[in-house]
Amino acid sequence: MSATLRWLRARADNVATGLLAAMFLAFLVQIVSRYVFNNPLGWTQEVCLTTWLWLVFWGSAFVLDERDQVKFDVIYHWVGYRTRRIFALVSAAALFAGFLASFPASLDYITFYKIKKSATLGIRLDVVFSVYALFALAVIVRSALRVVHLLRGGSLADHEEVPTI
Amino acid sequence: MSFAFQLCLLVLFLLAGFGAPIAHSMIVAAVVYLAVAGQDMGLAAEQIIQGIYDSFIILAVPLFIVAANIMNEGTISDRLLEFCKAAVGRFRGGLAQVDILVSLIFSGMSGSAVADAAGVGKVTINMMIKSGHYTPGFAGAVVAASATIGPIIPPSIPMVMYALVSDASIGYLFLGGVVPGLLMTVSLMAITSRLAHKRGIPAEEVVPLRKLPGITFRALPALLMPVILLAGIYGGATTPTEAAAVAAAYALLLAALLYRAVTWQSLYNVFSESARSSASVGLVIGSALIFNYIVAVENVPNSIAALIAYLDLPAFSFLVFANLLFLLLGCVLDASTIILVIVPLFVPACRVLGIDLVHFGVVTVVNCMIGLITPPYGMLLFVINGATGIPVKNIVREGVPFFFALLVSLVLLILFPELVLWLPRQFGYQG
Numbered sequence: 001m002s003a004t005l006r007w008l009r010a011r012a013d014n015v016a017t018g019l020l021a022a023m024f025l026a027f028l029v030q031i032v033s034r035y036v037f038n039n040p041l042g043w044t045q046e047v048c049l050t051t052w053l054w055l056v057f058w059g060s061a062f063v064l065d066e067r068d069q070v071k072f073d074v075i076y077h078w079v080g081y082r083t084r085r086i087f088a089l090v091s092a093a094a095l096f097a098g099f100l101a102s103f104p105a106s107l108d109y110i111t112f113y114k115i116k117k118s119a120t121l122g123i124r125l126d127v128v129f130s131v132y133a134l135f136a137l138a139v140i141v142r143s144a145l146r147v148v149h150l151l152r153g154g155s156l157a158d159h160e161e162v163p164t165i
Numbered sequence: 166m167s168f169a170f171q172l173c174l175l176v177l178f179l180l181a182g183f184g185a186p187i188a189h190s191m192i193v194a195a196v197v198y199l200a201v202a203g204q205d206m207g208l209a210a211e212q213i214i215q216g217i218y219d220s221f222i223i224l225a226v227p228l229f230i231v232a233a234n235i236m237n238e239g240t241i242s243d244r245l246l247e248f249c250k251a252a253v254g255r256f257r258g259g260l261a262q263v264d265i266l267v268s269l270i271f272s273g274m275s276g277s278a279v280a281d282a283a284g285v286g287k288v289t290i291n292m293m294i295k296s297g298h299y300t301p302g303f304a305g306a307v308v309a310a311s312a313t314i315g316p317i318i319p320p321s322i323p324m325v326m327y328a329l330v331s332d333a334s335i336g337y338l339f340l341g342g343v344v345p346g347l348l349m350t351v352s353l354m355a356i357t358s359r360l361a362h363k364r365g366i367p368a369e370e371v372v373p374l375r376k377l378p379g380i381t382f383r384a385l386p387a388l389l390m391p392v393i394l395l396a397g398i399y400g401g402a403t404t405p406t407e408a409a410a411v412a413a414a415y416a417l418l419l420a421a422l423l424y425r426a427v428t429w430q431s432l433y434n435v436f437s438e439s440a441r442s443s444a445s446v447g448l449v450i451g452s453a454l455i456f457n458y459i460v461a462v463e464n465v466p467n468s469i470a471a472l473i474a475y476l477d478l479p480a481f482s483f484l485v486f487a488n489l490l491f492l493l494l495g496c497v498l499d500a501s502t503i504i505l506v507i508v509p510l511f512v513p514a515c516r517v518l519g520i521d522l523v524h525f526g527v528v529t530v531v532n533c534m535i536g537l538i539t540p541p542y543g544m545l546l547f548v549i550n551g552a553t554g555i556p557v558k559n560i561v562r563e564g565v566p567f568f569f570a571l572l573v574s575l576v577l578l579i580l581f582p583e584l585v586l587w588l589p590r591q592f593g594y595q596g
Contacts, residue, residue, distance in 0.1 A: 059444025076184030098193030
């Protein structure tokens with residue numbers, strides 16, 4: 001992994017960590033405000049849900065690597081190396097095709113929300129939801145890179161070193 | 166079943182079978198369904214985004230993950246360990262019994278079996294191996310089996326997921342897990358005691374009684390955690406999601422202020438590690454929601470319910486059938502996949518047959534936790550193997566008696582719904 005990519009990845013990790021910490025803090029503010037000061041807040045709930053949405057897709061796009069994902073890899077590890085290569089190639093190609101095919105429609109859905117703002121903070125919902133597009137884009141780029149890598153005869157083990165994006 | 170849905174299932178099984186991440190496979194399968202059925206492919210994005218953005222209860226999942234990781238980072242687990250050693254170390258197979266008791270108490274604070282095995286479980290494995298009386302396989306098997314108690318005693322991440330797909334009350338599900346968790350503890354301790362006698366594993370040095378108050382006092386703030394959590398939820402003060410945040414905050418306060426065991430760097434690592442786990446679980450939850458949407462559009466759960474009503478299957482036979490199926494699936498699938506994707510198919514059938522959804526939920530979660538220790542796909546086996554290097558094969562071989570002990574508990578829970586429902590009913594559950 002090149003130094004630049006490693007640096008980018010570390011920053012992506014900072015963002016994910018910050019999102020989780022922000023969500024946790026917002027929760028605490030909400031609880032203290034409601035139970036100690038008897039003054040329920042609306043915005044904290046929205047912060048929690050927004051940071052959670054971002055954490056899931058940002059994390060899945062830029063932070064998680066292959067071994068962090070929930071997988072059913074019993075068969076994958078059972079078959080021989082050549083078959084495993086074919087499995088990996090088919091999976092990557094299918095992910096590429098599936099996410100690419102649905103990308104325009106997903107983008108349509110997200111941009112449709114430019115007319116709506118979130119309930120308490122008034123953030124435009126297309127901005128809130130845009131993180132899904134980032135995630136989909138990351139999957140498209142990553143699986144394309146993987147297909148190219150495997151077709152060029154690159155080894156499977158190398159892939160573990162291929163960065164998240 | 167429409168052609169589009171058949172194709173969707175085929176793509177899902179093929180991709181997941183080829184080793185692609187389950188979440189991504191579900192999204193691609195959903196896109197294939199929408200395309201073939203001639204629907205808007207943007208529906209996939211809509212379902213996953215709205216599913217995650219609208220559901221407040223899932224927020225408990227990342228918060229419970231944070232709480233468990235903080236407890237493992239601080240010295241909270243160590244203090245509990247010392248307390249349990251004083252309490253049950255004096256029995257035969259002392260360290261193994263200590264591990265089971267620690268798991269029971271730890272499970273009252275964390276909702277995750279993996280956190281239990283990777284944290285305090287790793288410590289007890291090392292202690293057992295170092296003592297020279299336990300084979301590594303046996304130590305690994307005890308820890309794997311006892312970690313399954315984690316999500317049965319509240320709080321519980323899998324139960325939050327079940328509540329999400331079944332609309333059963335989380336509060337009553339949590340209460341319903343208490344007696345089953347104790348039952349599993351008792352049956353694991355009994356089998357350990359039997360094995361220890363057979364193999365001549367000695368007890369630990371007896372901790373003098375006069376030392377007990379001091380040790381208990383040192384562990385007291387940690388022991389109070391389950392009390393705070395449950396009192397918060399059942400006193401009606403906090404929602405389960407807020408209780409999860411309180412648990413994490415309490416663990417952080419204890420570790421940082423009282424025990425002074427956390428540095429800024431380790432705190433960062435805790436949040437970074439938790440962010441990874443949360444993102445990974447969150448994506449599976451979100452994509453399972455798209456899949457459930459399709460399954461609902463295809464009317465699959467209702468067809469299953471109608472079929473079962475037509476077959477005139479007694480409720481008990483249905484429960485046995487569902488449990489056998491979940492046990493088999495548990496050998497090859499992740500627990501969250503079973504709860505989020507397979508279980509919803511059976512929820513309407515339970516309603517038709519008059520099976521209580523809290524009873525069904527608790528039994529299902531116990532069943533799926535047993536699935537965490539059954540090969541070839543057993544998450545706890547992998548976690549322990551990863552943390553200690555003990556070969557999976559050895560853990561599995563030594564784990565057979567523990568597996569049967571847990572299975573006996575499961576059968577009792579299926580036969581006697583009262584074991585699950587008695588406690589919730591004391592707190593006003595009408596089911």
